[in-house]
Amino acid sequence: RKEVEQDPGPFNVPEGATVAFNCTYSNSASQSFFWYRQDCRKEPKLLMSVYSSGNEDGRFTAQLNRASQYISLLIRDSKLSDSATYLCVVNGRSQGNLIFGKGTKLSVKP
């Protein structure tokens, strides 16, 4: 089993739709969880950290389920500008060993 797994998509949704991505991780000792966004041919940028109690930032909601070892990202009221690849990140065997998933591609259509 890979350390961090994501459905590659693509997810093709209309503007205004709600879309959810899941990510599973293999290391039960992981303590740090993030979602990054990567636009085509650009570097990844932090979208949000994921906290144990779940957290929200505007239209974006992140959840952590430690028992099942997965994290999720929910995007409400999708915008054209949300089109990107969303990368799940989990810390691995050491503090700085941050493992990225392969990413889930989202395409929001008018």
Added chain:
Amino acid sequence: GAGVSQSPRYKVAKRGQDVALRCDPISGHVSLFWYQQALGQGPEFLTYFQNEAQLDKSGLPSDRFFAERPEGSVSTLKIQRTQQEDSAVYLCASSRGQGNEKLFFGSGTQLSVL
């Protein structure tokens, strides 16, 4: 500049050549990371520094890959005897503290080995 700077932006190498990729992190950032990203894949962890100490190099794919950060600031990733499978974008990132926090990425170096 205010961000992470990487050079060169593009590098073409003949198979067997040695290459050196440079990363200038954000001033004052303690942690520095190198990642390798192949087309259509997520970034793959290579190595991590805290100041000048290389704390984790478990992701370096072979002994042809070597990274250093001698003064705890600028870092160089060196690849010896390049192979075609080394072709990828090499991303450098830095963070303010000790690693488990927001990473600021550079634009990457796209390496093509012919």
